[in-house]
Amino acid sequence: MKRFFSLKIIFIIALLTLTPFSLFAVDDPEEMLPNPKEEARAEAIGAQLRCLVCQNESIEDSSAGLARDLRKIVREHVARGETNQQIIEWMVRRYGAFIRLQPTFSLSTFLLWSMPFLAPLIGCCAAYFFYRTRKNLPPPAPLTQDEKDHLNTLIKDTES
Amino acid sequence: MFSPELGHYALALACVIAAVQGVFPFIGLYFRNLSLINLAPRLAYGQCIALTVSFICLIYAAVTNDFSVRNIAMNSAVSKPLLYKITGVWGNHEGSILLWAFILSLCGAVVSIFGRHSLPTLLKARVVAVLGLIATGFELFCLTTSNPFTRLFPAPWDGQGMNPLLQDPGLAFHPPILYTGYVGFAVPFAFAIAALLEGRVDTAWGRWVRPWAITAWCFLTCGIAAGSWWSYYVLGWGGYWFWDPVENASLIPWLTGTALVHSAVVVEKRNTLKIWTILLAIATFSFSLSGTFLVRSGILNSVHAFANDPARGIFILGLLGAVIGSSLLLFACRAPLLTDNTFFAPLSRETLLIFNNIILCSLCAVVLTGTLYPPFMALLTGHVISVGKPFFDATTIPLALPLFMTMGVAPMLPWKRAQLWTLLNKLWFSIGLTSIAAFIIIRRLYGVLPFLCAIAALWVIITSVSDLAQRIALFRVAFRISLTRARALPRAIIGSAIAHVGVGIAVLGLSAMSQAQHLIVEMPIGSTKHFAGYDWTLTDVEEKPGPNYTALIATLDVRSHGKQIALLHPARRHFNLQNQTITHVSIAPRLLADFYSVLGEQHDVTHNTIYVLRLHYNPLASWIWLGAIVMTFGGALAFSDRRTHTRAIYHQNISPPMIEAL
Amino acid sequence: MTRLSSLTRRRLLMTIPLIGATGVGFAFWKMLADMRVGTFNPHNINTPVLNRSVPDFTLPGFAPHKGFSADDLRQLNTPVLVTFFASWCIPCLEEMPLLMTLKKFLPLWGIAYKDKPYNIKEFLHSAGNPFARLAQDQQGRVGIDWGISGVPESFLIGAGGIIRWHEANPLTEDV
Numbered sequence: 001m002k003r004f005f006s007l008k009i010i011f012i013i014a015l016l017t018l019t020p021f022s023l024f025a026v027d028d029p030e031e032m033l034p035n036p037k038e039e040a041r042a043e044a045i046g047a048q049l050r051c052l053v054c055q056n057e058s059i060e061d062s063s064a065g066l067a068r069d070l071r072k073i074v075r076e077h078v079a080r081g082e083t084n085q086q087i088i089e090w091m092v093r094r095y096g097a098f099i100r101l102q103p104t105f106s107l108s109t110f111l112l113w114s115m116p117f118l119a120p121l122i123g124c125c126a127a128y129f130f131y132r133t134r135k136n137l138p139p140p141a142p143l144t145q146d147e148k149d150h151l152n153t154l155i156k157d158t159e160s
Numbered sequence: 161m162f163s164p165e166l167g168h169y170a171l172a173l174a175c176v177i178a179a180v181q182g183v184f185p186f187i188g189l190y191f192r193n194l195s196l197i198n199l200a201p202r203l204a205y206g207q208c209i210a211l212t213v214s215f216i217c218l219i220y221a222a223v224t225n226d227f228s229v230r231n232i233a234m235n236s237a238v239s240k241p242l243l244y245k246i247t248g249v250w251g252n253h254e255g256s257i258l259l260w261a262f263i264l265s266l267c268g269a270v271v272s273i274f275g276r277h278s279l280p281t282l283l284k285a286r287v288v289a290v291l292g293l294i295a296t297g298f299e300l301f302c303l304t305t306s307n308p309f310t311r312l313f314p315a316p317w318d319g320q321g322m323n324p325l326l327q328d329p330g331l332a333f334h335p336p337i338l339y340t341g342y343v344g345f346a347v348p349f350a351f352a353i354a355a356l357l358e359g360r361v362d363t364a365w366g367r368w369v370r371p372w373a374i375t376a377w378c379f380l381t382c383g384i385a386a387g388s389w390w391s392y393y394v395l396g397w398g399g400y401w402f403w404d405p406v407e408n409a410s411l412i413p414w415l416t417g418t419a420l421v422h423s424a425v426v427v428e429k430r431n432t433l434k435i436w437t438i439l440l441a442i443a444t445f446s447f448s449l450s451g452t453f454l455v456r457s458g459i460l461n462s463v464h465a466f467a468n469d470p471a472r473g474i475f476i477l478g479l480l481g482a483v484i485g486s487s488l489l490l491f492a493c494r495a496p497l498l499t500d501n502t503f504f505a506p507l508s509r510e511t512l513l514i515f516n517n518i519i520l521c522s523l524c525a526v527v528l529t530g531t532l533y534p535p536f537m538a539l540l541t542g543h544v545i546s547v548g549k550p551f552f553d554a555t556t557i558p559l560a561l562p563l564f565m566t567m568g569v570a571p572m573l574p575w576k577r578a579q580l581w582t583l584l585n586k587l588w589f590s591i592g593l594t595s596i597a598a599f600i601i602i603r604r605l606y607g608v609l610p611f612l613c614a615i616a617a618l619w620v621i622i623t624s625v626s627d628l629a630q631r632i633a634l635f636r637v638a639f640r641i642s643l644t645r646a647r648a649l650p651r652a653i654i655g656s657a658i659a660h661v662g663v664g665i666a667v668l669g670l671s672a673m674s675q676a677q678h679l680i681v682e683m684p685i686g687s688t689k690h691f692a693g694y695d696w697t698l699t700d701v702e703e704k705p706g707p708n709y710t711a712l713i714a715t716l717d718v719r720s721h722g723k724q725i726a727l728l729h730p731a732r733r734h735f736n737l738q739n740q741t742i743t744h745v746s747i748a749p750r751l752l753a754d755f756y757s758v759l760g761e762q763h764d765v766t767h768n769t770i771y772v773l774r775l776h777y778n779p780l781a782s783w784i785w786l787g788a789i790v791m792t793f794g795g796a797l798a799f800s801d802r803r804t805h806t807r808a809i810y811h812q813n814i815s816p817p818m819i820e821a822l
Numbered sequence: 823m824t825r826l827s828s829l830t831r832r833r834l835l836m837t838i839p840l841i842g843a844t845g846v847g848f849a850f851w852k853m854l855a856d857m858r859v860g861t862f863n864p865h866n867i868n869t870p871v872l873n874r875s876v877p878d879f880t881l882p883g884f885a886p887h888k889g890f891s892a893d894d895l896r897q898l899n900t901p902v903l904v905t906f907f908a909s910w911c912i913p914c915l916e917e918m919p920l921l922m923t924l925k926k927f928l929p930l931w932g933i934a935y936k937d938k939p940y941n942i943k944e945f946l947h948s949a950g951n952p953f954a955r956l957a958q959d960q961q962g963r964v965g966i967d968w969g970i971s972g973v974p975e976s977f978l979i980g981a982g983g984i985i986r987w988h989e990a991n992p993l994t995e996d997v
Binding site: 056101109116134 | 530
């Protein structure tokens with residue numbers, strides 16, 4: 001495996017968050033755009049782009065060298081006044097759909113995007129059928145005299 | 161005395177005992193031999209003792225710097241502090257598998273102890289036997305492909321040390337807690353298998369399963385929270401949840417486990433939803449297993465590959481296939497025979513609990529599809545895509561909102577049938593209070609989703625508290641009577657209300673954190689920056705040696721109108737052995753916000769040194785973990801409900817006719 | 823349509839989890855098996871540059887080598903292997919012996935990625951210099967245009983400057 005600016009690190013703990021390490025999370029303040037509105041937009045775009053050499057981070061969160069470069073590029077494009085769409089497409093042209101942290105809606109991602117609707121729908125249908133079969137069942141037999149007597153004694157017991 | 165060979169031997173012994181524990185009770189059940197059936201608990205104790213010895217041997221090797229043990233040489237070093245020598249034992253693949261097996265054997269022993277009198281002998285034998293079968297698989301895995309006791313010749317003088325990022329007290333106790341959560345769900349799983357084998361699920365079964373499910377759930381909640389806390393304060397950019405496959409792997413069983421805790425209540429109280437509860441118990445443990453092990457196979461993450469040995473991946477998959485496949489096969493054969501015909505009205509507590517299950521399982525389905533989509537897509541179409549935080553945020557949060565809406569309301573409803581008017585009567589106060597709260601916070605939160613989340617969280621808290629208040633008739637009768645009523649209230653009810661409040665607190669924290677601010681600045685010593693309404697002054701930077709590193713420590717003074725709010729000491733630590741520098745975040749948690757700072761690189765400019773600092777202002781950040789603690793506390797309270805531990809539910813004395821009836 | 827009995831319907835319904843788990847399990851097995859032989863890598867970034875013309879760029883040379891530009895590549899009639907490398911990367915060093923033998927079969931053009939001239943010199947001095955032409959990408963911008971995510975990465979350029987083949991890992995004997 002090749003890595004960018006770091007030694008190869010194998011994270012060894014099992015289910016900790018194996019988020020890649022960030023040794024130099026603090027970057028150059030000069031990276032930030034002077035206009036806070038533009039900077040906010042750049043951050044929003046950066047949050048949509050995957051750091052290619054990391055695990056599952058956006059380039060905004062990552063400290064890898066490539067992420068830093070991409071961050072700079074995003075800011076240059078923002079300063080040039082390009083739209084979010086244009087900038088993300090610029091990245092996709094170079095790195096493919098992999099760089100999008102949020103996949104676009106297409107035939108191949110149909111199942112992924114429909115899951116938030118499909119899953120509750122299936123659940124509700126199942127619950128409805130579950131309910132309907134129950135509704136059609138005969139009601140439980142009424143209590144016999146013995147049971148009623150027993151119940152009454154129980155009630156008296158708890159009250160006393 | 162505690163030589164690695166003894167540990168190795170104890171592990172092998174445990175494996176044999178586990179196999180016997182898994183097979184003999186079933187033979188006993190088949191041949192109606194009571195002595196074989198009664199063997200089960202004793203074997204569980206034996207297995208637990210053997211693994212304890214094995215585990216102690218590994219810790220002993222780590223503490224005494226026995227670098228002739230490969231695992232110790234790879235992950236430890238003489239200079240490592242004692243705490244991390246001990247905790248480093250489970251900080252690697254081999255050791256963590258041993259820990260996993262150890263906890264599993266502990267579960268078997270604890271079931272045997274607690275079920276000494278209360279569990280029917282036959283059910284107990286089946287449960288312990290199922291646990292034994294699972295344990296056999298994992299101990300075999302440990303022995304064959306990831307043995308922690310392998311020797312190394314010639315032994316090196318010093319070990320290679322541990323990744324500095326993992327040398328952290330938070331991480332020391334995170335894995336055992338999380339593993340206890342994962343493995344704990346093996347007990348409800350074993351109960352489900354035993355019930356399928358027995359062909360009987362009833363309210364008593366629900367009552368036995370619930371405390372185990374709650375215990376495992378508490379540990380899992382704590383474990384996930386600890387992991388998230390670790391990434392919050394170690395990784396150093398203020399994030400706490402990244403929707404990483406590894407995080408998702410722990411969230412998925414948590415979601416189904418939460419559903420299980422709730423559906424087990426329905427089984428216990430209403431004797432319905434039985435098949436579904438069985439399926440949830442199987443699914444939760446299956447997800448726990450797959451979660452822990454598939455992340456080690458390299459399919460879900462390659463950068464932090466655990467088991468680079470492909471043989472391990474195949475072995476793990478075979479093991480998973482055996483456990484999950486056989487249990488689902490059993491489910492397919494036996495579950496259709498379980499029936500119930502309990503009726504309930506569309507508006508009743510059952511309905512809302514079913515709704516809860518639908519939402520939780522839908523969330524689980526979304527997270528699961530999102531996590532597995534990239535590798536499956538790569539397999540089927542060859543296209544590589546990413547599914548990350550923006551996707552999960554956009555899909556799970558709106559899906560979870562209706563759940564928050566019903567969480568506090570459900571406990572107010574009676575079982576079987578409820579009246580809408582009575583419910584509204586109980587709710588008007590909460591509705592009013594929530595509306596006022598919504599009016600107050602609408603101007604303080606930016607964004608629709610954070611606002612809705614915050615309202616939902618407040619609604620959960622208010623309805624849960626008001627439910628409790630109504631149950632004890634607070635302010636309607638004399639306070640003394642209310643107090644007596646509160647004392648008489650079952651702990652399960654108080655516990656669930658507290659757990660729901662915990663969810664509310666955590667969600668409030670999450671929505672407030674969406675408003676977090678950060679700033680990267682260059683500061684010379686003595687300079688002040690105004691940020692997020694506070695004055696941050698860099699007063700000093702000094703160099704200090706640590707046990708196995710040297711640190712550069714800055715001092716940041718945070719003031720509001722001249723009054724000191726917090727003193728922060730962000731640092732950079734250089735570990736000589738690994739030649740690695742890590743940033744050490746400094747956080748001042750306050751009730752309303754965390755002051756969070758990271759020290760970056762330094763530049764020398766003509767006469768002065770300037771330091772790069774990253775400052776974060778994280779509103780209500782600590783509420784996320786506070787909420788998790790409250791949730792765990794609520795779970796623990798519900799667990800301690802004496803009703804869940806009453807023994808005389810039904811006495812099943814083993815007599816020859818009983819065995820005939822099998 | 824015949825109406826299934828309630829029990830049969832329940833039986834069918836309750837095999838769904840088994841079928842689902844079997845399917846997923848089989849897929850995982852396939853992935854693991856393919857990963858072992860190397861035909862499947864879920865983390866391979868399929869750069870979309872394949873079968874496209876090389877992106878526009880002009881890079882200065884590393885003396886005494888001449889730099890090159892996209893036009894230089896497009897005017898070629900014979901295939902060339904363009905390799906991004908850096909002196910600070912260990913896998914780059916590991917693939918150098920192979921590049922030294924490879925240069926007998928086809929011209930190698932190197933691009934030193936984010937590297938200092940002094941370090942490049944040292945690197946080539948110790949590992950040998952297989953490159954016919956050598957350019958410097960100090961900013962790393964050209965690398966991004968090519969869609970590289972690390973070093974070393976190699977691209978086989980066909981006639982007319984079309985990228986025919988791409989390898990994002992160190993070259994080994996079998997590739």
